[in-house]
Amino acid sequence: MEHQPESEAQVRPPGRPRDEAARERIRDAALQLLEEVGFANVTCDAIAQRSGTSKATIYRWWPNKAAVLIDAFVESVTPELPLRDPTTLEDYVTVHLRQFARVVAGRKGRLLAAVIAAAQNDPEVEAAFLSHWIKPRRALSRQAFQKLKDRGLMPENLDIEQVLDAMYGPLHFLLMVRHGKPTPAYAESLAALLLHGLAPRHGDAAGGR
Amino acid sequence: MEHQPESEAQVRPPGRPRDEAARERIRDAALQLLEEVGFANVTCDAIAQRSGTSKATIYRWWPNKAAVLIDAFVESVTPELPLRDPTTLEDYVTVHLRQFARVVAGRKGRLLAAVIAAAQNDPEVEAAFLSHWIKPRRALSRQAFQKLKDRGLMPENLDIEQVLDAMYGPLHFLLMVRHGKPTPAYAESLAALLLHGLAPRHGDAAGGR
Amino acid sequence: MEHQPESEAQVRPPGRPRDEAARERIRDAALQLLEEVGFANVTCDAIAQRSGTSKATIYRWWPNKAAVLIDAFVESVTPELPLRDPTTLEDYVTVHLRQFARVVAGRKGRLLAAVIAAAQNDPEVEAAFLSHWIKPRRALSRQAFQKLKDRGLMPENLDIEQVLDAMYGPLHFLLMVRHGKPTPAYAESLAALLLHGLAPRHGDAAGGR
């Protein structure tokens, strides 16, 4: 009897396999509609029609409308925010703030705002947004900061969660309230502010740093 | 026909005068329901029933459901955030962050989140929110920071607008995304973070400050 | 103070009154569609559209699709089957069989068949059909036969329920199975058969009566 290579394994389950193309078309349609009519006005019927699928297929793979839109959003925004290995604290903070400011200023920023807004009115959106976007992104960022700590490039006593809030909070504020523009210059000077603090340094003159 | 004294400014229009008590009961009912069942599950029928009024009355005075809650917000949240004269930078930042964290954690925080969410889909809400809430509040805060600068208690080169974002952004982030709790301790340690910055101080050991 | 005529009474309840015209339009649309596409293919959306109303209104007044169609059917067929006061047994049986045969042969007969067919597949249809059509009709017919008994024009020992089955069963059989035509002649000779029975009469020759 021959050797059965069970290594590569993952035997296909019986039955017709899931149509990945349809899955993709649904996400694309959701994303298009999200941009065109806004979160609240996207309907599942419209997604089904636009994607050439059916509501049944949508509801087979996503528990509700919100999940589809969040999924589409995550799939679309993730590649725009690559998480790189940190070299120094200054570099890491500056680069990521600049990156995120670019997203906030653009089309994807409006999507993010729409999703966060929708989360205020719908526990299902909130749950999906937290578990599919916020939590995984923060987990990765946390690891980066932990590496910096491990290398002695960042004070041990800082609460990383709070550092993340201090980094991303101001840009989310700008995103949702729109009282100013998230330019690259804004991102850079925000990074400087966070890195060095508000208070005058020891031995500094009041006006210098 | 008698002389109608038009001196008293606006002549009373004919017909039954508006029932101000009903208006108030509607606002109260909206706030109660918001706490009990959350924004999404507040229905206009429920507000009408709770307030002992009718949907017709609600829609006569507010254009839609969101407007009712926004109105309630504006009427109720303003007095909770007094702006005091600054003594030191540390004190000012710490006190106001604690104050705002308390609001974010409470009922009024949910209202604020709802208003910001509504602003994402409605330019009128956005404009009203900016002009009636954000701008006046920030103007007052700006004056306070300017006083600190004038007294040499704050570095001259800091952009006050950005300082305000750095202060209030993280708490708004927490308010909208709810990935953590805005406790008083959180507010205080956030204040410390902002005041002293992320980067290790000159001559500091990596782990200390 | 004037006399308040409380006699005519039935004070109108508060609120907007039910739109009887819409009710009627719904019934008409249901009836039209029933004829056009058959019981199973009538949809509530179609009824709503055809009648210029909405599904919500339909479901406010009828518990489900079947009830609408039964209601429409009853409203439409009842006037075609007037129940008259009996003069003699022979007359009553003959007249009503002729009358019902005419319905069975016509458009309304197809409706009746569709409703009975639908009742086989749906307990809700069955219940609605029994309570809105069969039971009231049989109650009225029963009264007529009871009058005949009271006047000595019909044997006391006959079970009226069974007499009704014997009268209306054969025509329903013809309606559903369509192995023959319910002509007036058929109705008359059926009446004779029922009145005089199959068995040869005492003293009759086998072939005569």
Place this chain on the structure above:
Amino acid sequence: MEHQPESEAQVRPPGRPRDEAARERIRDAALQLLEEVGFANVTCDAIAQRSGTSKATIYRWWPNKAAVLIDAFVESVTPELPLRDPTTLEDYVTVHLRQFARVVAGRKGRLLAAVIAAAQNDPEVEAAFLSHWIKPRRALSRQAFQKLKDRGLMPENLDIEQVLDAMYGPLHFLLMVRHGKPTPAYAESLAALLLHGLAPRHGDAAGGR
């Protein structure tokens, strides 16, 4: 190459042969489910699951859900209604009504009702039902009545077709409308009613026969 005896009529086609056991299991499952949940609530998925087959197999051999149940009906109901040679008119009518009442009251009755219902919306079902069930059964019954006429045990002038309607119509009525129970007693008294007629006999008192 060997000689293939084509005498045995149909040559076996290539490929896997039809699984007759599966066919039988599908029919059985359909009958079981019909009893358990009623016609409307039998789903093809349920039949497939219960029978350990798949929907594909069902739809390979039957055009739709109704056809499965009709098929099961034809296979299972025929042997339950033996047609015996008549001795007297009274005996023949009474025995066959009792026999048919038993069928109407039972599981096979529900099947018959379902088939008749399906025939209302499907000319093919109607044709199949008439040619495979109604016509052959009636032909046999007609012969029996003709024998009775030939022996002088039944009036010559009766229309045998109508006699069959009068016999089987009421029980079909009960079968489809279910406003009463087809008990043996019901069958017997129906036979008496048909044999002797409704009208009081010559010289009878009104209340007697």
Place this chain on the structure above:
DNA sequence: ATCTAATCGAGACGGTACGTCGAGTCTTCCC
């Protein structure tokens, strides 16, 4: 011993109707 072809199980798919729910409007009577 393969090769070919049809059947089988499983289950995903497009489609369509269901019955429900909320938003916002309209209609009536009462004050």
Place this chain on the structure above:
DNA sequence: GGGAAGACTCGACGTACCGTCTCGATTAGAT
């Protein structure tokens, strides 16, 4: 004319079933 009551239109929701399809696995006769 304003207010309570409540019926109305509109349109989306999420569910269920139908009948079709696409897989891999199975089962034979044909080669």
